[in-house]
Amino acid sequence: MTLSQKTGLRETKRRLDRRVLYFSIKGNTLENKPVENCADLVNQDFCFTQEERDALYKTIFNRRDVRGQFKPDAIPDEVLARVLQAAHHAPSVGFMQPWNFIVIRSKETKLRVHQGFVEANEEAAKLFKAERQETYRNLKLEGIKESPINICITCDRNRCGPHVLGRTHIKTTDLYSSVCAVQNLWLAARAEGLGVGWVSIIKQQALKDALNIPDDIVPIAYLCVGYVSHFNKKPDLENAGWRKRLPLEDLVFFDQWNEQRNAEEDSLIKQIELDADFSEQFMQYDENALE
Amino acid sequence: MTLSQKTGLRETKRRLDRRVLYFSIKGNTLENKPVENCADLVNQDFCFTQEERDALYKTIFNRRDVRGQFKPDAIPDEVLARVLQAAHHAPSVGFMQPWNFIVIRSKETKLRVHQGFVEANEEAAKLFKAERQETYRNLKLEGIKESPINICITCDRNRCGPHVLGRTHIKTTDLYSSVCAVQNLWLAARAEGLGVGWVSIIKQQALKDALNIPDDIVPIAYLCVGYVSHFNKKPDLENAGWRKRLPLEDLVFFDQWNEQRNAEEDSLIKQIELDADFSEQFMQYDENALE
Numbered sequence: 001m002t003l004s005q006k007t008g009l010r011e012t013k014r015r016l017d018r019r020v021l022y023f024s025i026k027g028n029t030l031e032n033k034p035v036e037n038c039a040d041l042v043n044q045d046f047c048f049t050q051e052e053r054d055a056l057y058k059t060i061f062n063r064r065d066v067r068g069q070f071k072p073d074a075i076p077d078e079v080l081a082r083v084l085q086a087a088h089h090a091p092s093v094g095f096m097q098p099w100n101f102i103v104i105r106s107k108e109t110k111l112r113v114h115q116g117f118v119e120a121n122e123e124a125a126k127l128f129k130a131e132r133q134e135t136y137r138n139l140k141l142e143g144i145k146e147s148p149i150n151i152c153i154t155c156d157r158n159r160c161g162p163h164v165l166g167r168t169h170i171k172t173t174d175l176y177s178s179v180c181a182v183q184n185l186w187l188a189a190r191a192e193g194l195g196v197g198w199v200s201i202i203k204q205q206a207l208k209d210a211l212n213i214p215d216d217i218v219p220i221a222y223l224c225v226g227y228v229s230h231f232n233k234k235p236d237l238e239n240a241g242w243r244k245r246l247p248l249e250d251l252v253f254f255d256q257w258n259e260q261r262n263a264e265e266d267s268l269i270k271q272i273e274l275d276a277d278f279s280e281q282f283m284q285y286d287e288n289a290l291e
Numbered sequence: 292m293t294l295s296q297k298t299g300l301r302e303t304k305r306r307l308d309r310r311v312l313y314f315s316i317k318g319n320t321l322e323n324k325p326v327e328n329c330a331d332l333v334n335q336d337f338c339f340t341q342e343e344r345d346a347l348y349k350t351i352f353n354r355r356d357v358r359g360q361f362k363p364d365a366i367p368d369e370v371l372a373r374v375l376q377a378a379h380h381a382p383s384v385g386f387m388q389p390w391n392f393i394v395i396r397s398k399e400t401k402l403r404v405h406q407g408f409v410e411a412n413e414e415a416a417k418l419f420k421a422e423r424q425e426t427y428r429n430l431k432l433e434g435i436k437e438s439p440i441n442i443c444i445t446c447d448r449n450r451c452g453p454h455v456l457g458r459t460h461i462k463t464t465d466l467y468s469s470v471c472a473v474q475n476l477w478l479a480a481r482a483e484g485l486g487v488g489w490v491s492i493i494k495q496q497a498l499k500d501a502l503n504i505p506d507d508i509v510p511i512a513y514l515c516v517g518y519v520s521h522f523n524k525k526p527d528l529e530n531a532g533w534r535k536r537l538p539l540e541d542l543v544f545f546d547q548w549n550e551q552r553n554a555e556e557d558s559l560i561k562q563i564e565l566d567a568d569f570s571e572q573f574m575q576y577d578e579n580a581l582e
Binding site for chain 1: 337338339342343344346347348349350351352353354356368369371372373375376377379380381382384385386387388390391392393394395396397400411414415418419427430432445451454456457458459460461463464466467470471473474475477478479481482483484489491492493494495502503504505508511512521522526528529533534536537539542543544545546547548549558559561562563565566569570
């Protein structure tokens, strides 16, 4: 059975289940009462307040891959410095910190990278069939020239010599560390009101040539960064009908690959289905900005 | 010149520079006044309050790779569901959402994974020289058995067929998407008061065998998750003297690889050096818990 078939079957069941669940909660018949804070369980001062926790979820649920809404306003150094500090505090295998941050302000450099995008994008468009190709060509997929700052985050795989604690058996963990830095930067930028767009439609070699990156350094992400006219409520590709968000409960397995449960069998799945709209409560504030 | 040599030279200069910079700020002679919020620049309701922004930075700076401090307390389904939603709202190339979440509760499965860790760890330890090897063997590097829940986050590279928007030229972007989910989960867990430890000392095949993961699925991260006795102020490997945090300003280049500036030449570098202790203000609350 494919994922989408399973999703279809589950959707019907989910709607029925949810009515029962809401009823149960109203009648206070659920065994587990909602836990509001870790302090309910562990009496410690390292617990966050609900406001702090909500701010984190607000950031995560409102982060978008921004391509078309950049404004030319300069990013103050104070803001950029904070965002880079957030990236630098990502986890890294063996505390390797394999990242560098190439901050691109030069118009000429941006134009070179943009040329690399145009060439790769033309190749990529042709891989999609006729109807899909038209949708593809109407998508705005980068903001290289419009965003005031571009940042390339890289991975220096030799930073700590050949033997890195934790990297011996899974060699890609240093690349993953640099990706964690990307995600930290992205979230910090969102909290600062900055949009970030990840440009992956470019050949690695074209990017390396444009930025003079040596052979042994891996460019992980090329990011467009700037203030924006607005943030969209949903991802651009969801708005464009390119693809839908998958139901989380279909992606959760137990103890073994492909071992699923349903809401009747498992309280976690029940809870995930009940909280399916959890992200919605953090999104009201930009309702008017929805395209 | 190696990075550490450069760092040494820069350190002396930085101390001198910082004195001048603090003096300048006290005298209000810096051109750019600190910008407190994106609303200063863009009059929009999608800007976060300073409290929200600070909560995000607090989460980022206090996230730790936890190995030794897990408590057996069960994680409520409400909390786990929220943390998984955060992971599911990570960015993904072509909105591919290539992740699955294998939630491991079974003691037997944990023991199998732990056995894989023990074997890999013995191999890894031998790669370090005598003195370093002793330090290595004294490090606590996983909490597989102690943490109540383990979660394996995977990447299904075939989820959207052979042609994925944005993955044509950089094939690893789907793996990177799953890493972004890891980082979202990690941050959400921290805000919930949950510790997370990433176990990378294990052979991919041993992990696949233990969890029955098919050949075409890539395990990205094996995470130990649970409430903790405390969070350490610094990363375990920094506390153990294994490696220091690098100065951020040494990792920032401009327009081209290896093109650096110093604080006199560039206002961003000046700002990064001035804000070197930015993360410190978010850490007071667990001072007593510092090991």
